[in-house]
Structures are given as structure tokens and as C-alpha cells.
Amino acid sequence: MSPRKKPRSPIFNRVRVLRTERDLSRAELADLIAVNPQTVGALERGEHSPSLDLAFRICAVFDLPVEAVFSRTEFPPLTADQLPR
């Protein structure tokens, strides 16, 4: 039962997509970034905004810059990114 309020200024992320691409379960990703597996779930659902330290640790796992994983604006679907009309 997570805290009900979503953050006022949400931070969007691609953690679920990136995790799935790399065939990582939530538990495996949680082990890599040293958090509880439910914390990964809360991050993916947007119920929890990561600290700067946690954000950097997540980006280090995916070997991507912060702006590729986290954003103040919603990420467009990847197909739209890769196949512009």
C-alpha cells in the first residue's frame, strides 16, 4: 500500500522499458541498485521520484545518461521516436 499521492512535479522514466529490453526482473534490477524490489515497481509506476543518487545508480546500470532515462515530460513511445512520419 504505497503512499497514495503521486509527486506534484512528476518525473517520468523509461526504467520499465529499459529493464525489459535487458531482460531484467524487478528483483534483479533492485539488487543491482541496492533497493527493495517494490521500490523499482513504485518508480516504474511514477509513485516515487528517485533521489539524485538513485537516479545515477539506475543510469549506471543501463549505461545511459540521466536525460535518456528520466524526464520532466512524458517520453513518447519508442516507435514514434525511431520511425518518424
Next chain:
Amino acid sequence: MSDATLQERYWRYLAANGPKLHRLRSPGPTKALIVTYFLMVALAIVCQLAMLLWPPAIWLFLACIVISMIAWTALRSTIDVRDAAPRSELDDFEAEVLAVWRKRALNVLLALLFLGAATFVIVPAVFSGRLDPAAVGTAAGVFMLYSAGVVSTLPAVGYALTFNRNADEED
């Protein structure tokens, strides 16, 4: 000499030596433990009132207390006593969940405190001379004990409800 406080060392001892109860770390058993605890506390209150009219009810009261303590200990074991963990051991989301539930516990405690205070001021005033002062004092003490027993468990209950789930279950 270690820099860890006594609380930290005690928590590490409990987390390292307590039973793990992996089978109970899922939503169904977690809810069963929580319901068992609160149900047994409620029944203990009923038995304690019944003791006034039927003294052998003390054995039912004691059985309820023992069962509630077993359920509570099992519940805390399933969360590795993380409701009592030092802040440095928790990730940000765990700390956030505990903070929310501690705030809820404080609100419940304030409500119970106000209700109890109003009751134990008004009732003796209304029934002045007809109530045994010792009985009123005992009733106030028992009320406070049960309030503490219920409210103090809320952070651990909230943590267990949030984290005793399958990590990969879909939302």
C-alpha cells in the same frame, strides 16, 4: 569501538538472528497476520470486560494476548524488523512509506488521546460519587495500553502491506 548506536546494533542483531518466514512474505499471509493481530486485540478487550462478570474469562484473555503476540512477531519477522531499522539501512521509498504510516499512527494516537481524555474527564464528573476511583484509573490505564498496542503497530503494518508482495507482479 563501533560507531553504531545501541538501537542500530539491536536492530542488526534482530535482523540477523530472527526467523525469516519466507512463506509468509506474500499478500495473503501478510493480511492474515494483520487481521489476526487486530482481531485478537479486539477479543482481548471483550474478554477483559467479560472478566468483570465472569473471572474465568481471564484464560480466554491470556490466549488472545498470546496469539496476538505470535501474529505480531511473525509479521515483524516477515519484514526483517525494518520498521525499526536505522535510516541509513532504508532506501528512499521505504523511508517514505514508513514516514506516511508514522504520520497516520500519530493522527490515530491524537484522536484516541482526545477521545480518552474527554471520556475520563466527563464520565467521572457525571457519575461523581458512584464510581470507584481505582476502577476509573485502571480503565484509563488499560485504554492507554491498548491504544499504544494498536497505534505502535501501524508503521510495520503499512510496510508489510507495501513490501510483502511479489516484486514482478503486474500493477
